Amino acid sequence: MKKTGSYLGQNxxxxxxxxxxxxELSKITVxxxxxxxxxxxxSLTHELCKVSKSVxxxxxxxLLYAYCKENLHxxxxxxxxxDGLNEKLGISFDIFVSNLPYYESRRAISWLCQKNFKKGIIMLQREFVNKLLSKPGDKNYRAISVICQNRFSTRILMDIPRTSFNPIPKVDSQLIELCPKTLSLSKNTIDNIQFLFxxxxKTVSFVINYLNKNYESNIDPNKYSDVKSSKIANLPPYNILNLTMELKANVRETVTIH
Known part of the structure; x- marks a missing residue:
């Protein structure tokens, strides 16, 4: 087969x-x-078709699409x-499976947070998995950590050797399982979490004062008296989600928060 896809970062x-x-680990049923x-x-598509109702x-x-069309019957x-991560697509599904380019990882997680499904099986760069699982105060604790942990229970299924891919990547990979544990997050909620980060x-007190002053919001600082001196990076995911809900409820609709 002619070499394809290198410009898209595929392995x-x-x-x-x-x-x-x-x-086997996906536990997909008919x-x-x-x-x-x-x-x-x-290679994975072929086996997915054998064990599922549809793919x-x-x-x-x-070129890769044409190759698959010719060889998968x-x-x-x-x-x-x-683009399977196109927000306009309205296809319902049970299981999400992906070995997408690693630069699309953050976008894929955010996209999945807005969907209702049973389970996700994804190959990701080990460093990115560490971010998804990082705890408050950790150096890798980021907005994507909060987004993922509010939406999913995440489990590492296995480490994947670099030699399992062609071309061989320069980073280590892991296979993870994402199981939804709450209602889906809206794009607005995801954007607001990223905004907070x-x-x-900065401290919670600083952020609330900033929002009340610059966005004409009306957030009551007394509701956060127990964490007002805590930095955003030290707040548990549920605290950040609560503050995000305050943004949605109190910031004027004419103000866009990114």
Whole structure:
């Protein structure tokens, strides 16, 4: 096959044992609708079709899409040449599976937070997984940590050797499982969490005063008296989500917060 996809940052799974292990850990049933982002050369897509009710598989690279269309012949497969993380797509699914380029990781997590589904199985860079699981006060604790932990229970399923991919990446990878534990988060909520983390080194008291002054909000600082001296970066995810809800309720609709 002609070399493709390098400009999209893709690393293709070349280890058949890894593909089988991913399928085993995914625990997909014949009743499940699978949503795959990043078909690649179709090695995982092929096995997903065997164990599921149907597969919607998205590939942005036109040459890879054509390769999969030519070589994957399953009646339960819907191959799409496009961006599977397009917010306008309204496809319902049970299981999300992805080996997408790592630069799309943050976007993928934010997109999934807005969806209702049973489970996500994703290959990610180990460093990014550390961010997802980081605790308040950790150096890697970021907005994406709060977003993910409010929405999902996250579990590391396995470490993935670099040699399982072609080309061999310069970073270590992990397979994780995301299980929704709350209602989906809106894009506005996600944007507001990211906004709050632009003040990650500031105290809650400072942020509330700033918002009340500059955004004409009416947040009662007494509601946060127990954490007013805490920095945003030291707040647990649920505290940050509560403050985000205050933004939504008290900031004028004409003000856009990013």
């Amino acid at each position: 293709f799974i070349t280890n058949p044992k890894l593909v089988r292990k991913i399928i 009743d499940d609708i699978v949503y795959e982002v990043g078909s690649g050369r179709g 919607h598989s998205f590939e942005l690279d036109s 399953f009646k339960n497969l819907d191959m799409v040449n496009g 632009s003040f990650r080194k």
